[in-house]
Amino acid sequence: MVYMSEPFNDIRQVEMAIKAAQRMVGQATMSMDEDQLKAATNALNQAKKQYKNAFAHATGVDDEFFEFSSELIERLDHQLTEAKDE
16 A cells, blocks of 8 residues: 655645645636635635645755745735736
8 A cells, every 4th residue: 555645745735735725816806796805815815824834844856846835825926916906
């Protein structure tokens, strides 16, 4: 039986959380619906939380993954902020 390591699970959770946030931010910024914007903000906050948790427990994990994930989260954050300011 093969067991997945914790760092792999953490990374997988970050990937899934970011993908969910990307979908929700995209929908919310297109519709500009207040409820969708709130849901997208919550999804992005969840992705940030998953990222911080995984980063804190990272040992010998791919630095490129964390750099790429951080940039994605920043882009989504900027996109949401701009949509809310309109």
